[in-house]
Each structure stands twice: as structure tokens, then as C-alpha cells.
Amino acid sequence: MSSRSIPRALGAAAAVALAATMLASCSSSSGDEQIIRVAMGSPGEAQIRVWEAAGAAFEEANEGWTVEFNFMEDDQYQTIGLPNLLSSRTPPDVYFEWVGNRLETRKQDGFTADLNDAVANGPLAGIFDEDAFASATIDGQISLVPHIADVTNVLWYNTEILAENNVSPPQTWDELLAACEVLDAAGVTPIASGNKDLWAAGNWLAHVTSRVVGEEAYDAALTGTASFDDPKWVEAFGYVQQLADRKCINESINAIDDNEGAQLFFQGKAAMHPIGSWLVSWAIDEAPDLDFDFVNLPEMPGAGDQSSAIGVVTGYAVNAKGSHVDQAVEFLALLNSPEFVEQFIAAEAVPITLSAQESTSIDARTARLMALLSEAGAVISPPDTGYDLGTADAFYRALAEVIGGQTSPEDAAAQLASSVG
Template identity: 30%
Template sequence: MAALTRTTAMVAVAAATALILTGCAGSSGAADPTDIDPDGEVVPRQISWLLSRPADGGVITAMEQIADEYAADHPGFALNLITTPDRPSYIQKYETLAAANKLPELFDTDATPFAQKLAAQGRMIDIEALLDDLGLDDYREAALNYQRFDDGSLYMVPFEFQLEYFWYNSALLREAGVGVPATLDDFPAMCEALRAKGITPIALDGQDQWPLERYMAYYPFRLAGPEYVQQLKNGEASFGDPAGRAAAEWLSSLGQAGCFQEGFSSTGYADAQALFTSGKAAVYNIGTWELSNLATDALDPAVRDDVDYFTLPTIDGAVTDDTEYVTPSGIGMAVNTKTYDPLVRDFLGFALERYPEVYAATGALSPTSTAATTIPDNATPLYTRAIEQADNVGPRIAMPWDTQLDPATNTRLQQELTLLVQGDITPDEFITTMDAALAENADG
């Protein structure tokens, strides 16, 4: 059933893309993307935001509060949240509405090739120009960079900032006689030592597939920088290039060393996390959105004092800095030029000014550098340290590949990665298959 759903979604997405490319947006009546201060009065009305976020999450909670505050001074205003938390279903809805030229005032999108087409058609407000005009200059560089297209342009507003760490159980590493890996190449030996002691080395949510895809991104980022995946998706690079081959061979070595738990491909998010938090797995790669489970008294007392983290290890000859790793700012919010007017601008000016303080009060990292995160009363010292790490991150980001590659190539990559780690295919077979998929699907 899940496979059928994905196929249906991909067909709908392909149809939507085809409509876009055949020019359905050509007569959209869109405004100038740089006309960020339109003339006219602010006339309150309902505006809508098509989004893909947890309904009870910090972003929606903060924006609902802010919208209520704005409505108190602007009777008749309302922010209508059109929520579809399931990402594949959201993408289907978003791209179908885009093809029909029926997107609402605000809509969520990653910096995908599809979104870049919308921007090129003049259908998204230039966010760089808007933030500059509003005087909002305290956004974290990495938070903005995550939202940028490959050409450096900015058409999405970040509402989050996360840092992805390798959380580890120091007691289990000591038991196995190993330390924190200094390089990515140290992972297989660490896994073998842990296995020898009967310890699961790394807990992995293989069911959702994107966590394993993170591992595919690591070696190329260190070896060739963020440019490699940009070139790959544009058909200007190959999986057989040194960066891609090194990644395939490294993933294969992780599988041979038994790095992930038995049956990892069918293990879900909650079960993978439970392996780590119960002290059965030594390492767990996840972001700061899980701080409440990993760095508060919600964590099992039996492992609480042993939990720590390290950032993405380097490699010999790395071209990226140790402070540069996966630092996403989540799905961004775009502004529809077709419906942009004085009200939308006025509300955004108010909301984006208020948002960092309101959001940071929930214990989360703000996408700006000036709003201090409120540390929960039940936090361990690790919580504060993990938050403070945000002030020492570099500008280049190990982008999640699932937000970079076209949907068909990405789906094939996720399938092949599982086979590669399981030892069902060789690195050479993986490279051949993926280069064929890229040639077939990449929009060069």
C-alpha cells in the first residue's frame, strides 16, 4: 500500500511538473518578485498558509499566537493554516496547486528544482529583498543558506534552525575500548569493536530511508564540498566520480562492519530512538529537534549521565571545515507574488519580527542569532551545550540529499542504499544503477 501511495504521488507530481513546464504559469498575473513594498492600504482579510509541519509543533504554535496578536489590532484578519504533515502527500498537493496556479498567499517548500522553476517564473517574492527592506538582518547565515537555490538566490523564509549530531553512549564506547571516531574512516573499526562486545553500534531508522541517505551525503561533503550534490542533480557529476565512489565504498564498509542493528531496514523512527535511549545502541545520528528526549530528565536515568554527542567527523584531505555539517533550517516558507499585497507585507513584517522570541521561548533554536533559547527546567547540562554549539557553525551545509535530487532518482537511491549496506549489491553495482537512474531522471 505504501509503495502504491508513493507511486500515485509521484505520478501526480510528474503531472504537476509537466503542467508547470508547458507554461500554465505563464499567465499567472504574478507581480514583480522584487516589488516588496506595494502601494495601497492594509485591508484586513483572511490569508492562507499551505504548510507541512506538525500541527502541535513549535512553528505552528508560535505563528498562531502571533497571528492572534496581529488580528487583535487588525479586526477581520485571520491566518488560515492548511496543514498536511505527511511530506509526500504535501508535495503532491503543493505541486498540483502550483500547476493550477492556485497556491495561497504563503506556502512551504524546500529549495528544490521545482521551487526554483516557480521562482524563475516570477511566482515567489524575493525574500532576500524583503528581509533587507524590513530591516531583519539577524538571521543566522547557515539558516538562510539552507534555503538558497544553487545560484545563491533566496526565496524562502526559515522558521527553524537545527544541528544534527552523532549522539553516543560513552559507557558503551569505553566497554568496547574505543573512543569517538576522529574521521569517517574510523567508523568501521568502532563498529567492529562494539559488535565484539555484543553491543549494537549505531541505531538507524531504516524504515523512513532518509536517515541512511544522510550517511550517503557525509563522505562527498567532506571530500568535495556541497557542490558535488549540486552538480550531481544537474547531470554534471556522476556517482562514479571520486566523491560518489568513496561514499559507496564507505557505506559498504559500514554494512560489512555490522554498524547498524539487525533488521535496520524495517526499524521505524521511535524504535531506533528507543535502541539508543535504552542503552542498547552506542550511537544515534539525529538533530536537535530531539533535545527534549535526549537532554532532559525524560531520558532514562540509567543512561542519562553517559549520553554525549560529537559532530560530523572529518576525513583526510577534507575541503570542508569541522564546524560545517548538517545544519538544516527546515522546510521554508515562500510568498506568492500573485496574492502579495500591503496586508501580506504588513503581517509578515510583524510576524517575522515577533517570531524569533516566541519560538525560542519553546526551548528551540531560533533561525536568528539574537533570540536566546529558553532552556527547560528539566534539561541536563547537555541541552545548553548542544544549543550553544549553534554559535559556532560554518556557512557551508551538508545538504540532505532527499531535498536535492529529483523524486525518482531519490527513491531509487534510497532503495539501493539499503541493498548496498545489506551487502546485496557491490559499490560498483550501486554506482552503475544510480548513474543510470540519474541519466534517466535528472533535469539537466
């Protein structure tokens, strides 16, 4: 799922495969080739079909041009994959990215074309509401064509499992802990997560801690203007520890990856699964018969806004160092035309376009996710897209150690303060 947060681990096999890919790509230069190269983490088969259809339409309308797609394994793309592609002799002309720290880094490194004119008077004019570019604008430059506004974590639940065990979707923290007790006693894993790469549970638990310490304290600690060595953070990590102590999560949480965690949910082996809005499109291919729905993070004691959501805008940057900036912009304009927007909606991915706002075919769950993000009292930035990656990594590791029972809340806060202070 291309909109997931940033994993940290990459297997040796993936690295070898990437090295072979890069060696092959370096054998020729893009030069005057009429090829638009598009790179992203795999968005799933349903969305890949839309991308390929848009590519075929562009080729038909532009004789002699080819659109090539590089759908990489997510962890590979998000760690070493994209940087290596950008520095290769055949770099992508269009590539997936998150707004926030990552996009700012791409702009600083010269990999984002200035899209202001294209939006004001060019191919992208009239496709989006002007507010859609707010988070994609850096120092006055529109640096990204927004695609989707993702809620990066809610609590998905299997409606049949909850009903069979007389459990209601939890609305408060106490209700969540009580649900865990009932489900565990019935031999059902209450909540499944695959946190081997740290981001999957890390994103969820980051939202938990923000609800406890408050949005300002969360932002201050992650930006380095305040310390994690504070009683508020010990309290916040204490709620994370409760999830482990009350047997809410699978024992394998830190040993399996996000795909394996999702499979526990898809196969009915777990009642709930904390992950982002992309689960809807994911389930089209992986679990088409699954009856599932979601609740936002249950309300909990703390200083944070208990209606907050955690989310981020994702989209596609045009590579300023690519050979075909103008054609890349034209391709993205075609991709966001009403015809292909409707196809994305059918694949349960709703683009941020004016035509999507008028669509009557949006899945009810997806529509509610969009409303959740737009109506939230506060929107929390995921650590690995909104903040320094080193800080995010240390934060995620601390959360993993607490929920894995390896570190106490007190030690986690102290060690984190020491490592990022």
C-alpha cells in the same frame, strides 16, 4: 520535523486522507475571506505551540482576521501534500520550504512572492542580517523568509550507553568502526536509522561519500556534469558497505521509517543515531530524560574537507498566488519578533534573526550546531534539496542498496551512472 530532508514513500492511508482533505478544501474559494492559511510538515508539539500563540496574537491585533494552520504529516506534506495544496482553491498563503532546487521550482511556477521591498522598507526590515537572505534569493528576488539553518546530519549519541561500554564519541572513521565492534559485542545496536523513505540514511551516507570523493566531485556527479562511474565513487560506496559489514547499523534500517529509527535511539535501544539538528526539539516531547550529545561525521580517509558539515536553510515562502500577500508578510514579521523568537528558542529551534543572536537561553547543543554550520570548512547540500529530485532519488536508492547488502559498491556506482547519465 519540518526541516527533514525529502522522503519518497507515501502510504495509501495517507494518500486517501489527503484526497479527502483536498475535496473538502475545494468546496469553497478563499475569495474575500480574511484567513491566512499556513502549511508545513509538523514541527513537533513544542514548536506548534509557538506558531499557535503567534497566530492568536495576530488575530488579536487584526480584528476580523483568522490564522489557520495545516500541520501535515511530514512525508505527506513533502511529497504530494504541498503541490496539491498550492493547486487547490484554498492554497496556503505561507508555506514551509527548503532553499535550493525545491525553492527554485516554486519560484519558476510562480508560487513565491517578491519580498525585496518587504525586507528593505517593509514589515521585515531590520529583523534579519542581510546575509541571511543570500541562499533565499533567486535571480535577484528574495523568495523566502529564512527561519532556521539546519545541520541536516550529525551523529547523536547516548552518553550513558557510551560511558557504560567505555566508548568515546568517535572522532575518526576507525574509531567509529571500533565503537561498533564493542557495542555490538555488548548486545547494543551501535547506530539506529530508519531509511524506509530513503532520505534518513541517504542524507547521512551522502555526507560520507562527499568526504571520500571531495566536494567538487560530489557536486559534479549530482548536477550531471560528471559520472558516478568513477573509481572514487566505488571507494566511497565501499565505506558505506563497511558500516553494514561491521554490524554498525540495525538490520531493519531499510524496513522502518525515520520515526521508528529515532524511537530506537530515544528508548535506549541504540547507542547512536544519525539525523539533523531538529532532534533536540524532537527529544523535548519524545524523550525528555534522555542524556544525549553529538559529534560531526567522524574524519575519514578521502579527498573531501574533513571538517565539512551537511546542512540547509529552511523557511517560509509567501504564496504569490495567494489572496493575502501583504497580511502574510505581516504575520511572518510578527512571528520573527523578539517575543516569539524567544519562544522558538525555548522549543529548541533557533530562528535566523538578529534578536536570536543576542539570546542567552539557547541550548548548548543547539548553539554548537549553529557554530558547526558557520565554521565548517565546507557545507554540503543534501541531495534532495540542493539537486534534481530524480537524481537524488536514484542516489539514495543506491546508498540504501549498498548499506542493505543488496548491491556491491561496484554495481551501485555503475547502475547509478547508467540511471542518471
